[in-house]
Amino acid sequence: MNRFQYILRRLILSVIVLFGVVTITFVVARLIPSDPARMMVGPRAKAEQVARMREEMGLDRPLHEQFIQYVGSLLRFDFGVSFSNRLEISTQLKQFLPATLELVFISVFLAVIIGIPLGVITSARPNSWLDQIIRVVTISGVSVPTFFLALILQIIFFQQLGWLPLAGRLSRDIVLYNPVEVQTGFYLIDTLITGNWPAFGSALVHVILPALTLAVYPISLVARVTRASMLEVLSENFIRSARASGLPEWMILSQLALKNAVSPALTLVALSAAYSITGAFLVETVFVWPGIGQFAFTAVESVDFPVILAITLVVTISYILINLLVDVIQAMLDPRVTLD
Amino acid sequence: MASIGKRWFGDIAGKLEGKKPLKFFRRDPLAAIAVLIILAVFIGAIFAPMIAPYPDQGAGIPVIANKFKPPSREFLMGTDYLGRDIFSRILYGARISLAMGVSIVALGLIIGLPLGAIAGYFGGWTDEFIMRLTDVFLAFPPLLLAIAVSLSLGRSFTSNLIAISVTWWPWYTRMARPLALSIRERQYIDAAKSMGINDWVIIIRHVIPNIAGPVLVEATTEIGLAILTAAGLSFIGLGMPPPAADWGEMVASGRLYIFQQWWFATFPGLAILLTALAFNLLGDSVHEHTNPYTSGKRE
């Protein structure tokens, strides 16, 4: 099957999966033990207020109608209203998203530029002492609980050394005296664009710890996966014949082997994005970083179901889209892809 | 049923036996250390009531008078905000973490392996349906779906187990399916059919036992990740409710006092780290040994 058939089928697949995801979130939403209407009006509401809210929310209609209503509102990007602060969820999501994306981008970037070379180097000489050391380092990297690492880094860099701030995106002084003119929501970019140097410094200093903490898992993972796939490629026969014909090792590594590992590299980007998004929840909680993760954490604390479900849905859909994009790009680059 | 179980485990034991354990450890000291750590954690968990210096505190009884004592000979790892000996709490917490890690993987296998076998064996629409289902569950970021499900089901061991297993099983289905596809063509399957044995019995008696091996091995290398995920869930506040000695929950509670009473959050965190590290190291060694690309190059 040619590439376009593949891409088409992949798209259809994504739509099916999307539908499945929406259905499951709907099911989980219905699993909630408490009465959503009551939660909306508050514990001190009267029975008739609750009943009216039920009607308004459409909870008295049969399930399939509710489902249609649910899908309909999703298509309009209407995720409902938060239980705890009565604000629209979609606006809050938009508000918090850039902060998380900032972390995720840095994390993915670091994962690729540190992880891939690490993987390549260790695959050049497997089981050497260098390989073993890096092996321990990377395995440790995937074994550290992200939230614990965050705390330790806080102890070291904030409490003991005093080099980096504890939490937040900006220091209070900056917020008061040199506020950021928000354009993109990415403070590092916004401050640069508007020439707000003190704010830039503050933003930079605040982003270091969260981003590094977040990046540890993806870097380690990418290094390990790259090493494995490089080893696989290196043991193939065409590499052996290249070696036998006298090509220098560095050339073999960089040109032949790496080229074959590029397609997996795209997958790695998606993979590190995936783990970064998940890790962001824990990191933002510890560093009180005002992103979606922190938003989710407070929602968990206040048992705010609509928010959790909305976040789950949004993040999952992003996952699906990222993977779809990666698959499509790979298909365009490599004519040999198949469906499984 | 028991004979099937015996057959499966006998086979794995056989595979490991062939590797000559002692030689295995001399060549791979890291794996040896990992196994020791895991053994230590298991022993600590199983014999917690006997090893813990303050078993009732470990289980959760507060002793306010001892609040926030730093590590000393009396309290090896200090005490927490309710005066409980943290070392004892960690031993009791080992039970939860280990049980969680193993149960998540086990439940994932119990759901995922047969589904993959069924998909591979029957093919056609059954296969399509199961694989789409797998795709849907794989689309969710693991922690998120677990949070959503946990929130709905409440805070308990079972709810956490279900919440995380729900995201775990698809990997095993994906792994089992191609294995089942290749088994399906084997002649002993034809032979079984010709004896009039129905398809479901064939799947249970012939397909699953013959594909379980690699999937089981892969699953055990994931116990570390399972423990980390469960700890993450607890940290957010969805783990087992107090007074349970849940490591993740201990870190979350200790976080508030991290700068003065650092021992409160640090020791549980280290416990999670070491346990996950040990399982991951072991898993990595197993991968290296069963991987045709790297195991040949050793020595």
Next chain:
Amino acid sequence: MDKPLIRIKNLTVDYASGGFLKGVTRNVRALNNVSLDIAPGITFGVVGESGCGKTTLGRALLRLVEPTEGEIVFDGQDWLSMNQKTLRGKRRDMQIIFQNPTSSLDPRMKTFGLIAEPLRAQTDLRGEPLKARVAELLIMVDLQEDQMDRRPRELSGGQAQRVAIARSLALSPKFLVLDEPTSSLDVSVQAQIINLLIRLQKEKGLTYLFISHDLPVVQYISQWLAVMYLGEIVELSPSDFIFRNALHPYTQALLSATPQPVPGSKRKRIVLEGNVPSPANPPSGCTFHTRCPLVFERCPKEKPKLVQVSEEHWAACHLVGEGQFPSS
């Protein structure tokens, strides 16, 4: 023949390749309009090169693959129209032995379990009576009781095949399909297994369908012989008769290639040109015409029918139909 054990009429088996997500679906006709009768108690041999459909014939008989067209009457019953439930019970009467004994035995099971499996599935035997029956079967195939604990990889080829035979006899079948049962065994062991099969046939009154590409072996054990090419029967007659009276050019070529037990007997070696065509793309008319040394204009145009040449001889060749008997 009256009251054949198996009557096969116009059996056709198509395989579809490709599938839903792959696009093109191609039809491969593995078996084309095969008809034959098998009398009870005899061994019916089928020979041909790989791809001729002989294995498909065996599998279709056992309904391991469902025929596209045709009729099978087994022991007086319409075999193909039976639903899966009834079929399951009736399967006791028809069993199959495969070519490679180690792949026909589940590598994870011990001998006892392997032989006991059909008994557990179709009878109420358990515990001691079950063990006794398994022991009985082992002795029947000249194995010792202590082999019960062995796994297939611990058995030699010959022993493994004996286990397969014991297993197939467990339910006292009437009919056994033997698909190349000795082809993967050492020559010395082959003879033992063949003789075992012959002995068992006499003792139990079994009927065999013996499939092989090995002509001397088939001739030794079979009373009747069918020669197949690309899914069709090209010649059919008692096996000792076909020796000297082969009419179809393909049969003649096969016979000429087999070593003769009587040295000095004159036989010109007929070497066939080219390779066996793919069943997915069979030649027009007579499927053998691309390799036939006696081909003439009619052959690529018209497919020869299997005609009765004499009381116990059928052949499918235009030369035969014209009354001209090609000499060997």
